[in-house]
Amino acid sequence: MPAVDAAVVGRREELAAALRWILPANSVLVGEDEKRPYESDGLTAYRQMPLLVALPETTEQVSAILKACASFGAKVVPRGAGTSLSGGALPLGDGVLLGLAKFNRILDIDYPNRCVVAQPGVANLAITRAVEGRGFYYAPDPSSQVVCSIGGNVAENAGGVHCLKYGMTTNNLLGLEAVLMSGEVIRVGGKHLDAGGYDILGVLTGSEGLLAVITEVTVRILRKPETARALLVGFASVEAAGACVANIIAAGVIPGGMELMDRPAIHAAEAFTHAGYPLDAEAILIVELDGPAAEAEELALRVADIARAVGATSVRASASDEERLRFWKGRKAAFPAVGRIAPDYYCMDGTIPRRKLPQVLTRIAELSKQYGLGVANVFHAGDGNLHPLILYDANQPGELDRAEAFGADILRECVAVGGVLTGEHGVGVEKRDLMPEMFTEVDLAQQQRLKCAFDADGALNPGKVFPTLHRCAEMGRVHVHRGETRFPDVPRF
């Protein structure tokens, strides 16, 4: 992480006083106990107490806070609901943690224009809840959707299990209001499509809180499909399951969701949820077909035929919505289910070309032996997004380090087969030092120049995404040289 700025730490009380001019006194947290809930996000292996916590509730307050921080030279870390799995909201010891939870109102539900305007702290699922009475929903559904915030979804470009057919956050976003580190408020997009000019909306999405603080979000809502049918298919090998996935797509079928689980994941999920998974299978696929009843029925038949043709050992079609939800129950609870069979687990998030799945799973099994740590695999098979869950015990000395090294090797393998480091969780601090596996120094320098266009002083969420930090002035003309010192790592527990 960036070196701690002792001068800023020394002026903590002064900065707190400045923030109390902007916010009510109880929205500026200084004491250790009140700051404690913010010291970590969903990547709990990393912890850091922030210098201060500020909890604004208006755009004007955010703007004033950023200006104040800029004048103090203080860094700022934005935070939504704090569910990031990559440490995107990990605080800085010399930085203000900007919590956006008080931005919790839905501002406008516009059915004729099929969109919702919400403040960034509104939970993902709350948007669907607000419109489902009229038959609409918001499509991206990360598994943390009950609590994760829509602003955080934008910052991380969150996905979910329906991305292949319905897209990620970026494909479901119409407009944003955001505040730059300078305090300037920008509005991009709106209720219309494809605003002219550079696609600032698109580049802010997935920028992991490094470019601007999001203060308002306009998303499109979709009409719920008339029906959904799910198939639960068992296979004697992961290869057969992988072939089934490839054949489904080659046959022109785009399922609403298509999830693969390997044997350890099946057993963990079945023990936890009793979803009725075949315990003799080496892999299962859950394939959901949605649309008009006639479409879902016929596609379910086609997929069942494809599955049998590649040697599926069992094929069950949901006969009711209850049964369909039971099929999903095990998958949706896969993470907590794995959490019951090991003291800790570490969730990875690479994306690979689908055809490489057997090869990558074989490699993961080898690594599992090599590192002496168990692993369960769940896979968004439709879009190639793999979530290996590495099992470890943080109380055993060295196991966390081994789990991290194991995870890094998995991600290297993902890149080596033509994939990427992260499909939906973000780079954050977690995968920051792996970025050179995928990008050259020139690639990363170009990305950092973009960062400089938004935040010339590098004050917004520094230490995330980029393995080395460069001052914007030096990015201007000088080429980046190899072998720059890495910043010392974050204190970990």
Add this chain to the structure above:
Amino acid sequence: MLRPTTTLELQEAITGAWADATTLEVRAGGSKAALGRDAPAAQALDLTALSGITDYDPAELVLTARAATPLAEVRAVLAERNQHLAFEPPDYAALLASERAPTLGGTLAANLSGPRRLSAGAARDHFLGLSAVSGRGELFKSGGRVVKNVTGYDLSKLLAGSFGTLAVLGEVTVKVMPAPEQACTVLVHDQTPAQAVSWMTRVTATPIDASGLAYLPVHACGRSEVQAVRAGGTAVTALRLEGIGASVAARLQALREGWLTDAGHGYETTVLERDESRVLWTEITDCQLLPRQGVVWKVSVPPARGADVVTRLTALLDCDVVFDWAGGLVWVCIRGDAARETVVRGTIRDCGGHATLIRASATERRRCPVFEPLSPPVAALSRRIKDAFDPGGILNPGRMFA
């Protein structure tokens, strides 16, 4: 003219131009040379030789090609495997009176999408990864060759619609999708613009899942090759259904049972089968139903406001219109040579939306802002973004903003 044949030569050409401050007009097919501000550059950078599909794996749903690969070539290769570019890229040859063929890179650089934008997303939503050369002469990549990826900033989005002003695309990867097995179009005859937009808004709130919703006033219908559209002598609202046969049939049935009436009285309708349906939507995609003369604006508004905007525009201007995207996109063709931007932009301003000048004389495209003027902080940010990619201002200078 610079005519690189490899990525390395492209890099050398741009490095050289940066070194001696030569401005470059970046062009691939040249079909959209008349799109954007008229701002000549010192030298043409012709990418025609950087063409060809480099990788295509139907089961992975991705295709990689050099930027100047003709769209027709991409379409043909995809069609062999029953796949397509779901965002329905247009060919503005008729609109812009160009003989040249559009390319994949040009389509992405202009972020151009057709009627299926409504259901399938824009060009930018299908743009997964790229390699490009910045105005500093540096070759960089972004994104990847997989459909789900959040590693690093999403520069594909930023370069889509940047009209070659930030970097020159070398190779691009796009998401491809299975082509629909079946398609048909329901024509609803004789609605007023207000009725049509109201009806389209109602239909989009049902599970009918239309992949195209357009409204063609009488003048536009008269230019169609499709007999049922041209011969009726009335306005036509067109709704396209695509998917597997059973799905198209079921939705057509549901439409007939529930949604082809308004306030109790039924509309007169015609159904176009697959081939005629394709002809009509190509005409809409490529803007063939607009007059061949006159200034053309592309107006994007919240869809339910489409009719309102048109009512106000037609009261002030002598113009023809075509509605797409369920009312969210209005093509406005004004008779004469004057862009009339004060009227056009003034009218849409309080509806929320933006207007882009698509067809006008070079003089008008110098005088009048082609793209919607940006708010001061967004304009300043956009300039800094430009500087971050092209500090010498050599790539298509002034093509987007003066």
